[in-house]
Amino acid sequence: MALCSVGRPLLQNTRHALGWFFKQKQTFCCKVHDSQEEEIRKKLQLFPGGSIDLQKQESGIAVMTVNNPARMNAFSGTMMTELEERVCELETWTEGKGLIVRGAAGTFCSGSDLNAVRAISNPQDGMKMCMFMQKTLTRLLRLPLISVALVEGKALGGGAELTTACDFRLMTSDAMIQFVHKHMGLVPGWGGAARLVRIVGSQNALKLLAGSKKVDPDFGKQIGLVDDVLTVGEGNTLVDTERWLSQFTKGSAPVIRAVKKVVLSGRELSLDEALTTERHVFGTVWGGPANLEALALKTKHK
C-alpha cells in the first residue's frame, strides 16, 4: 500500500510512518494503480508538451529540469505524469545524496499549463489533478535526498508550489516567486499552502497567498522562504548551486540520507513517532563504514 493513496490520511499511524522509511522501495517505487489515478493519468496524457528531464550524476547530485520553455516551463499534462516517473526513479537511486530542481532556459516554472487547465476546469477533474500533483510533490519532498530549488526568472502558481516541495530554495538576484493563485480565482492545490505555512509561518503564508505578494530575493530571505541568493552574471548558476548544495551532501551517501530521514521524521511525525524513527535510522549508520572510518581516524572536531 502506498503512503498516500487516495482517500487515506497521511501518516495515519506509527507503523505506517515507520514503514515509510524502511519500505520505501516497496511502497514508493511504483505507480499506485488506483482506478481514479489511472483515469487522471490517461486524461493528463491528452495534454502533451515539454518534458521533465533527469540527470543523475556520479557526484550523487541529480538535476531535474522542468522543460517547456515555449510556455515558460508551465506543466503540461504529460509533464505531470513524467514528474511522477522521475520521482519514482529517484526513490530507487540508492547512491543519491542531493537533488537540484530547476527550469529550462533561465526561468523556473509558470505553474500549470493554462490550456490544460481550461480543458479540465470541471471540479472532478480539477480535484483528481490536484490529488495527483499533491501526492507526487509529497513524494518529491520525502526523497532521502537533500533537495534545492534553483529559482531563476519566475516561479508562479504551481511553480511557486513546486519550490516548497524542496528542502531549500536558492534565487538568482533577479528572480521572483509569486503565489498568483488568488488572481486566478484559486488557492494552491498541489500542497503548496500546507508546506508554505511550515516554511514561513501562517502570518507570512497569509500575506503571500491573500496578497499574491511578489517575493524577491530580499523579501524571500527576510521571511525564511529563500535560503541564499546567487548574483546573476557571476558564473554559472547551476555550478554555483551544486557548490552550495555540496556543503550538505559531502560525505557518505548512507549518512546524508539518514540525516534527511531524521529531519523529515522530526518535521512530519509526532514526537514519539519521530523518536522511534530516529532510533531506527541511527541503527542503520551506527557501526557502519563511515562511522568505523571516523573512529579509526580518531577524528578531532577543532
Ligand SMILES: CCCC(=O)SCCNC(=O)CCNC(=O)[C@H](O)C(C)(C)COP(=O)(O)OP(=O)(O)OC[C@H]1O[C@@H](n2cnc3c(N)ncnc32)[C@H](O)[C@@H]1OP(=O)(O)O
Ligand atoms: C494549482 C496550480 C495553479 C496554477 O499554476 S494556475 C497557472 C498560474 N500561472 C499563470 O497564470 C502564468 C500566466 N502567464 C504569465 O503571467 C506570463 O506569461 C509570464 C509567465 C509572467 C511570462 O510573461 P512574458 O515574459 O511576458 O511572456 P509571455 O506572456 O509572452 O509568455 C511566453 C509564452 O508562454 C506562455 N505561457 C506562460 N505561462 C503559461 C502557462 N501557465 N500556461 C500556458 N502557457 C503559458 C504564454 O502564453 C506565451 O505563449 P505564446 O508565445 O503567446 O504562444
